[in-house]
Amino acid sequence: MTTLGPIRAPLALLVVAALLLAACQGGGPTTTNPIGQIGSDQPDPNGELITNLGSEPDTIDPHKASFVGEIAVVMSVFEGLMTLDPKTLRPVPAAAAKDPDVTPDGKQWKFTVRDGLKFSDGSPLTAKDFERGFLRTCDPRTAGDYAFVLYVVAGCEKWNTMDVRKASAAELDAAKRAVGIKAVDEKTLQLDLIEPAAYFGSIAYMWVGMPVKQESLDKGGERWTEPATYIGNGPFKLTSWKHNESMVFERNEHYWRGPAKLKKWTRVMLNEGAVAFAAYRNNEIDTLGVSAEDLRTIESDNELRSQMRDVAGSCTYYIGFNSSRPPMDDPNVRIAFARSFDRDGYIRDIQKIGAAANGGFIPPGIPGYDKDDTAQRFDPAAAKAALAKSKYSGQAELRSVKFTYASSSRTKTRVEWLQQQWKNNLGVEAIPDPVDSTAYTQLVKKLETTPLMFILGWCADFPDQQNWLTTVFHSTSTVAKTGWKNAKYDELVRQADRESDKAKRDQMYLDASRMLSAEAPAAWLYYVTGKIMIKPWVKGVTTTALDSVLGQFRMWEVYVTKKG
């Protein structure tokens, strides 16, 4: 090793170096092809797309994947029973022939597998392969991070949480047999749920339910995710994986929608943003997720700017309050904090790429987004009035309020900006309290250690209100212990979770969402959005809030024209 020092310092400096370079190059002419010179609009039948995956995925096992890059790989090689309509992000049939048949009590879901489906090696794909996939997610030995989304399936939680060291093989086997996931025949997969879960169609799109061949698992063992045995049913197949370097995908000739328009899709692994930007300018990669550091360079260059487009995101950052401790146990204090910082200014001055959270908890692009939710809108006068109404008005508790965050220079800037806003607009002094990031994640897990104020982000696992309003803010949530409990809210979201009437269900969540914003167990800070660069010869790209950096939906439609 030549370097054992802290990782952060050199990388931070690197950003500085990149900025200097960017500044030097700012307005200068670039050498990439001007748009006008690109050849025809016809797809090149041998077209290759090159994108950047960032760092190497830790796993591409569909039943273990949990990070964006991991999921993006799974989604190009596999396809679930359902997929999401890119416009609404609501579930529509994919490997399933039609919408699922649900019993009137909402607890039994039957999916019918499309006729003639094949894996990419040409072997037939049946309901049994889906059963194997779903079961594998519940298997405690798989130990995937996303098993919890299937806990709504009867018996899954019990099996998944068994202690494999203590339990006997027979006990594990019995628990497996009790799980409500059954292929009743070649074509039908039946799932029995513990309660009517109206959001289950969205779960059926997820990686946790991807079909897998028994032969792949047997032959590949621990290494089944290598190209030889990593066989799926999606638009692409993995043909090469040079670890820490690149992955190559080629079109799956057996894909039921017909072969993808791209012949080849190479995903390289450039870890460093400044290097990825250089590679994009050099035409070595065709798309790029834009970082705030590169934004100025791009905006000052007409050609680069014309290749940039905005994409929605699926995450919201929020300032959490510990509602069990003074002064945050008073909703007036919480709402005063929530209404006294300028969210538009925050995006302009600090975040650069992002959207002001001028709505509810759920971000734009995700079902349940409520742009008319004004409860937390920036309004210093209303904030001061709320504070004056509070029982802590003028009390010692309000003189210094500790604001804990995971120490990094970026977060420090955010926190100091907020501190200034509260001082100016509310006259309250927040005391920044940086802690080590590993220690920080421990703090919010127990109410006794949850800081008075903290910053966290939440990203959609699947696009449904349940995954936001129930998962994060129901009083039994394990996401972050805010100590906020409202019996009416708890009941409303649980009712909505079970409601099968779509309109009614949306209305119930909307009411709950407004209640949440008004009670303010957290102040919405900003919605994550992205900017991506796409070379003019790449066509047919669909982006949604779930795949801000190209990858999950309708990739079979993407093509490249002959360059130049």
Add this chain to the structure above:
Amino acid sequence: MIRYVTRRLLLLIPTLFFVALITFALAHAAPGSPFDKNPDRPLPQETIERLERLYGVDRPLPEQFVLYIGNLLRFDLGSSLVKDRSVADIIGSQFPVSAQLGLQALLLALAVALPLGVISALRHNSALDYGSMAFATLGTTIPSFVIAIFAIYLFAVNLKLVPIVGWGTPKHMLLPTIILSLGAMAFLTRITRASVLEAIGQDHVRTARGKGLSEQTVIVVHVLKNAMIPIATIVGPATAGLITGSFIIETIFNVPGLGREFVLSIARRDYPLIMGVYLLYAFLIAVANLTVDILYGLLDPRIRVS
């Protein structure tokens, strides 16, 4: 000689054992869990505890250590707790890349530093001497990531001489090899210059000159051979340092090596990977030192190895 080497090789066993013990203790002393990967998305404590049970990370540390050593004796390095790969697999595919890049950088460094250092010393206080010392000072003080990013923009983006993405062809390896070698090159130039300067002033050199030997013979036989001892002392550990990979060079140049893997494994508390890579590094450094010790004997008969 053979007895000496055998004894040193046998000494490796307790050395590696203590390296394993200390690494194990330190790695586990750091707070945090390999299963809590995402700072924005803390996993519930029960889930982490369940995963720790599944992978045996909850067992008492002495028990875990004994198990680890037992597996090690069967040449089983275990599996990564974070990645879906075995430690042997990761080392096997990533180490050769770092080793190749490191050796290339070392050879380049030696090829430049030795002649430059010797000439600087022989032309002491000349313009060339000042020039090479200026280079040596810059090479040790400018951080490699600054030079790396600059080189990418200059040679890849503006001049289009080399590609940025990919690995394996000579064109891909050119920039990372040169930039990785710069630090060692600068340092070795200074050491070589200093050693040669010191050797030139010694009595036996004056004697050799007095005997009427040609200047060439004096330099090659009497000066360089003596000057090699401090250089060899530096080259040993430098070799180990270069072939084990550099986090910064590997990150910036997209090199699929082991250096980056190693630094990340520490940050992520991936105990089996930390252990595996540390043991490999300890082994390489021990072998490098042994090689240097044997070289001493060849360079200077006064240093008796037995």
